[in-house]
Amino acid sequence: MNDFNRSNKVTGVHWLKKPITSLNIKLHLKPENGIALPNFEDFTNESANLVQTVDATEFNFKWQQKTFSTWELSRYSDIHNCISDTELEYHEIIKDSSIEASKVFTYIHEDNYLPTPKTENLREKSDGFEGLTSCMAKLSLNGTLSRFVNEDTMSMGRLFRSEDNIAVDGDSWMSMHVVLDNSEYNEDSQLLLKQEAVLLSLHHNTTRNYVIVSPDVNTLEWNPYAVETSTGVRWNYVYALQLEFDREDDVDDLEILLKKLKKKWHSKNKHFLNFTMPSIGKKQYFITFEILSAKDFDADELYVEFFIKYPDGVTSSDVHHGRTHVTTSMRSEDEPTQAHFAQTVDLQVEADDDHEPAPIKVFFEVISTDWWGRHRTEGYAYLPLPLDPGHRTRVLTCVRPEEKDKVEAESRRFFVGGCHLLKDLDVLTKPRMQNTDFHYASSGTLHLRWSTVAQSTIACRLPPAQPSVSSASAVLQGAEAVLKQYRKARARLAAATRDLKCHDGGGDSWVNG
Amino acid sequence: MAELHILGNIHGASNFKYQSLFCRYSFQAGPNWTVVSGLPEGQTVSGQLGSSQSAVWSHPLDIHYITKGLQGWPKLLLHVSCLDSLGRTWTVGYSCCSLPAVPGYHEIELPCWAPSAATLTDRIRQYFLGGSHQLLQTDIINIGLDRLKLKTESRGTVKLHIDIVLRNFSQFGVEYK
Secondary structure (H helix, E strand, O other), X not given: OOOOOOXXXXXXXXXXXXXXXXXXXXXXXXXXXXXXXOOHHHHHOOOOOHHHHOOOEEEEEEOXXXXXXXXXXXXXXXXXXXXXXHHHHHHHHHHHOOOOOOOEEEEOHHHOOOOOHHHHHHHHHHHHHHHHHHHHHHHOOHHHHHHHHHOOOOHHHHHHHHHHOOOOOOOOEEEEEEEEEOOEEOXXXXXXXXXXXXXXXXXXXXXXXXXXXXXXXXXXOOOOEEEEOOOOOEEEEEEEEEEEEOOOOXXXXXXXXXXXXXXXXXXXXXXXXXXXXXOOOEEEEEEEEEEEXXXXXXXXXXXXXXXXEOOOOEEEOOOOEEEOOEEEOEOOOOOOOEEEEEEEEEEEEEEEOOOOOOOEEEEEEEEEEOOOOOEEEEEEEEEEEOXXXXXXXXXXXXXXXXXXXXXXXXXXXXXXXXXXXXXOHHHHOOHHHOOOOEEEEEEXXXXXXEEEEEEEOHHHOOOOOOOOOOOHHHHHHHHXXXXXXXXXXHHHHHHHHHHHHHHHHHHHHHHHO | OEEEEEEEEEEEEEOOOOOEEEEEEEEEOOOOEEEEEOOOEEEOOOEXXXXXXXXXXXXXXXXXXXXXXXXXXXXXXXXXXXXXXXXXEEXXXXXXXXOOOOOEEEEEEEEEEEEOOOXXXXXXXXXXXXXXXXXXXXXXXXXXXXXXXXXXXXXXXXXXXXXXXXXXXXXHOEEOO
């Protein structure tokens, strides 16, 4: 099996907008398998970082703040162990104040615990150069190469020298490391086995003012880091890091600035934010309707005429009638004849929001033309177009009225062509109205496709507003409720006065009589 | 602000009687609609007809609209052209479809048509020399309601594979499914 590197630790680079001295490092540490159920009170508080507070120990550090481990504390408390200036300084600190050892402690820049990025970089470079030198020695190319490298006048020599000094000339670094002390001590706090794992390394580039954070900030609930030694041994602890800066007084100014920016953005993009809405109490339907093709018709040149009838309660200012282009059908041996139209029709209809409207009636008449210019109906079709939102495809079978006598029907079809015309296309919707002298023969199919989108006022969809909250939607809802009540009252009044009028009419006739 | 993403490809054309085909396409939408990213028009590569009498383009589509109203839902207009052995091109099919208003994957077939030769001379010339009649005003492809006077011939079909993604429409009271 392949050995996968499962570490989720990545290094982050943070550009500093505030002084590094105001940096706060927050570290949450908890045992890896430590599960503690939260209390009921924790839920009632609705704390976002609920998991972090459960069983996680928080440690806070400032930039270059020295915290001592138990081993360091015992070492520096004895002056005989302190040699360098830094160690003597630590001894003074420990002596003057009562400092306690911490499980998570820090190595600051003066400790020189780990190399800074600069030294690492140089070391890598020197390794690489040594490797290159050994290669050159093996290939006996040193003499040849040095001639090029050492000559200042040669462009290649300048290139080599510049690559040598490319990276970090003049950059200075300050480092800080947060370390977990997992050492074993005896009862007298004497070290038995020293075990340390670096949890966090911070390298501040003082020249360019950025911080390299390794590993980068994370959350304990979503992406906890496992505590590992430098050799990759895990210690059954997980931790999370957060970097924060001290709040400054200019927060209020920033808030005001952001508000102004937001206002300016809104005014600039006002035309985008004003979404076109239907009037209150109405629902709008946008239908894009396509007549795709007609298949299996006898005639070659066809066009489709369509009529749209809107039901009661549905209004539209769009077309009620249209005709496609005349097209010559494609004929092939394997497939049925096809006449392509690909005509789109856009409809926008409006209906009351409080009830579902009936389907729109669309009637189709497939008509053929010949080279004499005669137009003859080949078939009729009817589509009840529902106003439910969605994307649909439908194949309609076209029918034509034909005489019941087969010989008569065929001779009419052969000599005259076309079919008997329907005066009222509503016959197609109500079969009981059909003339019994004819029967309906199928003449081909019509392929259709349409999409429907409905839009209603947002106020109807919002949850009821709190009485104490005054907002635009609440006002709209209130107005709508008043209008509804007014309509109901007017209907009741009309019903009542209708009876009155009847009585009055009777009275008048009685008086006149 | 409501957003519409159209992702997919113009798959290819079939049942055309020409050996090499390519397609120019353009998205047309109402004044409420603004293209945020992507190209609203383009051209596919030229594809040779295969054994199944179909040319495959697989031309990718990726366009992002924002809108302030539902009027003028985007449509796709196609001009299918042929390329002959002399390097000449002419339009052999027009088509138009309204893009589905339902999110998800859609396979759409667009039947094509082209203006037919008006006279016998034109027909003979087109048969021997190639070429075709073309529309001067292409608006009629997508907005003509009564186009009876236009005489056309049915041509092949173009297949479209698209995914529709709608965003924030429901915030404005829009129902689409």
